[in-house]
Amino acid sequence: MRKTTILLLAFLFSFQTPSHAGNELLASHGIETEGLSAPEVALLVETLDEIGKLEAKNVVINPDVYYRLSGFKRLFGFSFDGKKLEEWILRRIKSVSRENTWTIAVNRNAGHFLIGDRFFDKSDFLERAYLLVHEARHSDGDGYRHVRCPEGHKFVSAGQPEMDLTKVKACDDTPDGAYGFHAAFLFELYARGLVDPERAGLLYNNAAARIIPSPKK
Numbered sequence: 001m002r003k004t005t006i007l008l009l010a011f012l013f014s015f016q017t018p019s020h021a022g023n024e025l026l027a028s029h030g031i032e033t034e035g036l037s038a039p040e041v042a043l044l045v046e047t048l049d050e051i052g053k054l055e056a057k058n059v060v061i062n063p064d065v066y067y068r069l070s071g072f073k074r075l076f077g078f079s080f081d082g083k084k085l086e087e088w089i090l091r092r093i094k095s096v097s098r099e100n101t102w103t104i105a106v107n108r109n110a111g112h113f114l115i116g117d118r119f120f121d122k123s124d125f126l127e128r129a130y131l132l133v134h135e136a137r138h139s140d141g142d143g144y145r146h147v148r149c150p151e152g153h154k155f156v157s158a159g160q161p162e163m164d165l166t167k168v169k170a171c172d173d174t175p176d177g178a179y180g181f182h183a184a185f186l187f188e189l190y191a192r193g194l195v196d197p198e199r200a201g202l203l204y205n206n207a208a209a210r211i212i213p214s215p216k217k
Helices: 001-015 016-030 038-052 063-069 072-076 082-090 117-121 125-137 178-191 197-208
Strands: 033-034 097-099 103-105 111-117 170-171
Touching: 016 033, 016 038, 016 197, 038 082, 038 125, 072 178, 082 125, 103 125, 125 178, 125 197, 178 197
Parallel strands: 033 097, 097 111
Antiparallel strands: 103 111
């Protein structure tokens, strides 16, 4: 009887639910969570895992266009590699809190992520992935804060169509801010055929349109 009990306990302790495994991944990087349900932790970790599995497949678009527009290595400091990108993101997260914010995700202060309903309920892998890249960049330097889009900005938000981009700080005045990084990420997915190219191209164009360099003096 005792042997049977020990074997049963060993089996139970060896079995990990996705949320427990997820907590281990986040804890191993010193990342705290607050207010997230077990399924939400599992979805966050699943997204990170899927990013880590992205492969640098051969470029499938016009090579000249690729070399002209690709900025991944220059910005991230390494060639496109899913596992390296996953670690790059994890190193920039200190905590993740569940909050029904006005937007999908916010990096409040150097690594403290606030994630809202839309991240979990209405976003697919592609959206969650580029949002994590975007918010992770806000952990660097002075945070690379957004600026107000210029008056008469002719573009719309692909992810949040209810937003008027001229009324909020939703643009960057530098090419190496959060929009630059998440655009570079999306471009690699598009150029290598890793996701639906039409959607990736749309989201890339949307991000690139948010980069409005300051006029040279």
